[in-house]
Amino acid sequence: MKTIAAISTPQAPGGIAMIRMTGENSIQIADQIFAAFNGIKVTEMRGYTCAYGTISDSGERVDDVVLTLFRAPHSYTGEDTVEITCHGGIYLTNLILHILLRHGAEPAPPGEFTKRAFLNGKLSLSQAEAVMDVIEADGRTALRQANLAKDGRLAKQMRDVSDALTGILSALAYWLDDAEEFPPELEQSRLSAQIREIRDKLNAMTAHYQDGLILRAGIRTVLLGLPNAGKSSVMNRLCGMNRSIVTDIAGTTRDVVTEHVKIGDYTLILSDTAGIRETANVIETIGIEQAMHELECGDLVIYVIDASVGITEDDYTMMQKCRGRKLLVLWNKTDLDAADPPALDCPVICCSALLDEHLSGFDAALRELFPQAEIGQPVAMNERQFALLSESQQHLDHAISLLEDGAEPDFLSVDLELAAKRLSEIEGKDVTQATIDGVFSRFCVGK
Ligand code: GDP
Numbered sequence: 001m002k003t004i005a006a007i008s009t010p011q012a013p014g015g016i017a018m019i020r021m022t023g024e025n026s027i028q029i030a031d032q033i034f035a036a037f038n039g040i041k042v043t044e045m046r047g048y049t050c051a052y053g054t055i056s057d058s059g060e061r062v063d064d065v066v067l068t069l070f071r072a073p074h075s076y077t078g079e080d081t082v083e084i085t086c087h088g089g090i091y092l093t094n095l096i097l098h099i100l101l102r103h104g105a106e107p108a109p110p111g112e113f114t115k116r117a118f119l120n121g122k123l124s125l126s127q128a129e130a131v132m133d134v135i136e137a138d139g140r141t142a143l144r145q146a147n148l149a150k151d152g153r154l155a156k157q158m159r160d161v162s163d164a165l166t167g168i169l170s171a172l173a174y175w176l177d178d179a180e181e182f183p184p185e186l187e188q189s190r191l192s193a194q195i196r197e198i199r200d201k202l203n204a205m206t207a208h209y210q211d212g213l214i215l216r217a218g219i220r221t222v223l224l225g226l227p228n229a230g231k232s233s234v235m236n237r238l239c240g241m242n243r244s245i246v247t248d249i250a251g252t253t254r255d256v257v258t259e260h261v262k263i264g265d266y267t268l269i270l271s272d273t274a275g276i277r278e279t280a281n282v283i284e285t286i287g288i289e290q291a292m293h294e295l296e297c298g299d300l301v302i303y304v305i306d307a308s309v310g311i312t313e314d315d316y317t318m319m320q321k322c323r324g325r326k327l328l329v330l331w332n333k334t335d336l337d338a339a340d341p342p343a344l345d346c347p348v349i350c351c352s353a354l355l356d357e358h359l360s361g362f363d364a365a366l367r368e369l370f371p372q373a374e375i376g377q378p379v380a381m382n383e384r385q386f387a388l389l390s391e392s393q394q395h396l397d398h399a400i401s402l403l404e405d406g407a408e409p410d411f412l413s414v415d416l417e418l419a420a421k422r423l424s425e426i427e428g429k430d431v432t433q434a435t436i437d438g439v440f441s442r443f444c445v446g447k
Pocket residue numbers: 225226227228229230231232233234276279280332333334335336351352353354355
């Protein structure tokens with residue numbers, strides 16, 4: 001394949017940067033511009049070795065770099081690959097890239113390296129997608145799930161399920177060829193149990209998909225409660241407690257500043273609007289209307305109640321308006337003379353925003369509200385995988401209902417074949433070019 005090159009590190013000044021080149025001429029191109037201090041030519045280097053030397057342009061030294069060589073097929077892309085680690089200047093890295101392009105490499109489109117890895121059979125499509133998920137992971141759970149998929153756990157699960165379906169389809173084909181002998185595995189209750197088992201495995205992979213999306217993107221959280229309940233104190237406590245690496249992201253579509261707060265594996269995106277931050281009097285004038293507007297955008301409402309006052313009719317009215325959202329109640333100011341919290345059909349945390357440093361119980365309450373897939377369980381990681389798994393499930397459900405209605409086993413084959421086909425598409429078998437292009441379009445240049 002054509003030789004391509006790109007800067008794989010961010011376009012920002014840094015200690016080091018890396019430029020990557022892959023394709024049939026990469027070794028020859030590198031050999032023309034790089035001279036190792038030990039005198040060994042790039043063409044003579046073995047795979048998986050590095051050399052320290054100089055990159056020159058028309059006889060003038062550009063930078064001292066480390067060149068790492070991967071020989072096909074033992075590289076990320078499966079093709080000869082050269083990685084040049086240079087000093088991390090923006091001008092310098094772009095200059096080295098331009099030198100490579102002048103010597104015959106072409107600029108790599110986004111995701112082209114991983115696309116080649118897929119096309120050369122080094123990665124399945126779900127593994128390729130997982131590479132981007134690893135890069136984008138912003139918490140331990142997201143990273144674990146992405147690494148599982150990258151290691152091929154999802155691909156293996158797909159293979160296991162597809163093999164089970166192929167087993168049933170082979171038995172069906174055998175029976176249709178030789179109808180006198182009825183294979184015992186096609187007996188109604190056994191067949192039904194087998195298909196249900198496969199369907200349940202797929203269910204487990206999609207069950208927490210929506211929650212997973214919210215978790216990866218961050219839980220949009222609205223703080224509500226009557227004036228003086230302690231919302232600002234809770235906000236400050238949460239922000240002070242575990243302020244995330246990403247903070248103060250301004251200019252979102254909602255035109256508010258948000259605070260990203262990390263609690264265990266969860267990221268809360270707390271709306272930092274005037275309505276939440278201002279004094280009690282202003283909240284009163286802005287009123288419930290403003291709060292309700294905030295509510296529309298939220299995944300989670302943290303409703304704060306002043307425990308020293310107790311729950312009031314206004315609290316019940318406001319909580320009633322939160323119906324349809326996940327609700328977490330903070331029974332705040334328990335350091336004062338406070339009654340026990342009332343029984344509510346949502347998690348209730350007793351706390352004192354004034355004294356509790358960690359608002360203990362928050363993590364557990366979030367777990368209850370946003371359950372996560374079991375660690376180690378392969379799950380759908382994106383909309384494409386989710387849609388294919390769901391379609392496959394629907395075909396299996398249809399097959400099960402046909403069986404329950406007394407249909408002969410051969411009536412099931414269309415559904416079973418379609419279910420298997422959808423699963424194989426997850427791994428990139430028989431997918432269209434548009435699907436492949438769609439997957440890699442979300443990648444960054446140089447990956
Ligand atoms: P908001 O109007 O809901 O934002 O409430 P604030 O956070 O402004 O708090 C109102 C008052 O209650 C302030 O004087 C806070 O110091 C006080 N307050 C907040 N949380 C607690 C708490 O847990 N215990 C006590 N004793 N006072 C609190």
